[in-house]
């Protein structure tokens with residue numbers, strides 16, 4: 356194993372081979388390079404998502420590891436991130452998730468369908484005129500950014516600013532906060548992010564409109580009126596920034612990697628063009644085969660033994676979702692892309708248990724419409740180059756660029 360094992364060139368080009376080799380070592384493996392335990396099998400990962408001894412609050416151990424100066428510098432960033440339910444455990448988690456669950460329902464998402472079609476058609480028309488395009492920059496990234504900003508009620512001219520703030524915050528969320536320059540950037544990004552949404556929340560408190568921020572404010576006021584806890588002002592800001600952060604890059608990666616997988620498997624692509632009514636299950640298989648989620652981190656909350664290993668409080672645990680999705684004990688011939696796979700839907704790409712992705716219906720809607728319309732509109736769609744440009748990250752996987760020819 357190399358010093359940056361899961362970020363080595365080998366692991367980035369063939370993570371599934373690396374996960375398979377780790378699975379051979381057992382369901383629970385210590386990774387010295389990352390000072391973390393890795394859970395390698397489908398059964399173990401699924402079980403761990405429901406295991407209360409593994410905490411989602413990994414901010415506290417991270418904060419404790421920082422030197423005092425950096426901790427002070429990142430104070431506002433941690434405050435913002437503590438408003439993200441994804442870093443919370445019961446009972447706070449349930450209290451924070453419930454208002455969002457009520458405001459952001461599958462029905463809210465279904466109402467977006469015609470509009471998502473319109474945005475997709477417009478983006479595809481822009482592409483159609485050009486011979487070669489970068490499908491990531493011109494299609495996969497703009498679509499979810501437009502959808503989530505419109506859903507939240509973010510005015511059009513303000514959208515561009517989020518890209519920088521999200522990128523700055525990613526340095527902390529993805530765990531590289533000990534680099535001084537990134538800590539500075541994260542501190543700045545979170546301050547601007549929080550200020551912006553505090554302003555937006557004030558605006559929609561005074562003049563409610565038909566958007567998710569207004570719906571969340573209404574749910575919170577409703578809770579307060581009934582004597583319940585509701586969300587605090589900073590939790591409301593947290594909910595909005597989490598939606599923006601969680602809903603963008605992940606969905607873009609689904610569209611980018613999903614399209615690449617289809618272009619690398621022409622027989623499957625031809626099958627899909629003949630069975631576009633089955634785009635739903637096909638997208639589940641794309642999520643399983645090479646989806647955006649690689650590893651979901653947890654922190655050991657309570658000392659316990661797992662398969663003979665002693666896990667101690669504060670230690671990191673990597674739930675290897677992508678390895679679980681390629682476990683032969685769960686999926687037959689797991690490294691094969693098979694769009695008609697009958698049980699692809701049991702993949703763990705959206706997590707499992709109490710933190711199951713709240714945006715899954717929206718991600719599915721966008722992925723299905725975007726990929727379906729793309730392959731239908733461009734029968735000659737082809738890769739412009741064989742080599743692909745991937746970002747290296749332990750937690751997620753996606754393409755930086757995807758040059759294709761459209762006709």
Ligand code: HEM
Nearest residue numbers: 440441601602605606609647704705706710712713714718
């Ligand atoms: C293909 C796209 C997406 C993937 C692969 C994905 C994946 C995930 C995963 C694995 C989790 C579980 C986190 C954990 O257990 O710690 C999660 C949680 C979450 N996701 Fe997504 N997500 C996607 C799109 C979205 C979208 C579009 C939104 C919203 C607009 C969203 C909002 C959330 C939220 C709010 C949570 C936190 C839920 C909680 O902690 O209770 N996600 N997502």
